[in-house]
Amino acid sequence: MPAIKNTKEEITRIIHWSFAIYLIVMLSIGFYMKNTSYNPKLYQLHKSLGVLICLLIIGRLFWRSKHLWQSSALEASKTSLVHFFHLALITLMILMPVTGLMVSTFSGFGIHLFGTFIVPEFFDVEGKITPLNSYIYQLSKDLHNIFAYTFSLLISVHILIALKHHYIDKDDTLIRMLSNK
Numbered sequence: 686m687p688a689i690k691n692t693k694e695e696i697t698r699i700i701h702w703s704f705a706i707y708l709i710v711m712l713s714i715g716f717y718m719k720n721t722s723y724n725p726k727l728y729q730l731h732k733s734l735g736v737l738i739c740l741l742i743i744g745r746l747f748w749r750s751k752h753l754w755q756s757s758a759l760e761a762s763k764t765s766l767v768h769f770f771h772l773a774l775i776t777l778m779i780l781m782p783v784t785g786l787m788v789s790t791f792s793g794f795g796i797h798l799f800g801t802f803i804v805p806e807f808f809d810v811e812g813k814i815t816p817l818n819s820y821i822y823q824l825s826k827d828l829h830n831i832f833a834y835t836f837s838l839l840i841s842v843h844i845l846i847a848l849k850h851h852y853i854d855k856d857d858t859l860i861r862m863l864s865n866k
Contacts, residue, residue, distance in 0.1 A: 693752055698862060700745055705840075707738060708778065712837055719830075733799045735785045742779060749775070774843065777836040784832060787825035791817045 714731050718724070786804075789796045793807040793814045809815040816822045850858035 697752055700748060712833060715833055729797050732789055732796050735782045736798050739782045774839055777832055780832050781836060784825045784829040788829050791822035793817055
């Protein structure tokens with residue numbers, strides 16, 4: 686049975702680190718787009734990767750529902766806090782692409798998946814791209830920005846906590862997430 690457990694742990698590790706890289710790249714692209722001049726190719730890449738992450742999140746949630754994580758907290762009160770923190774990370778992992786899809790849809794620009802429309806652009810009678818619903822567009826844009834900053838903060842805290850476990854608590858939490866040991 687230990688081989689099966691190790692396989693599950695290895696898959697969980699691969700999923701964790703793949704998402705970590707993917708989410709940091711997506712947040713970095715998003716912050717770069719927000720702070721530089723408009724680059725349509727970069728926006729399309731960000732949107733396409735956002736669509737893909739929606740699909741990957743479904744798989745991750747399924748895996749997580751079948752293989753719950755182990756808390757490194759020793760006290761029950763800390764275990765609840767750890768679970769709440771992970772729930773916040775997972776919730777933002779879902780809300781980021783959902784609000785991103787809403788921004789793209791309601792802005793009128795539509796959504797491309799690597800050049801193929803999955804949500805078409807919306808044009809007014811003069812042939813200009815126009816928002817489908819200005820209120821929902823602005824609300825989803827504001828939420829997407831708030832969630833991006835909140836998510837970045839939580840990811841930073843998550844990294845700091847992992848380093849605390851390793852360097853201050855001197856437990857095996859980080860080692861378990863890095864290797865089969």
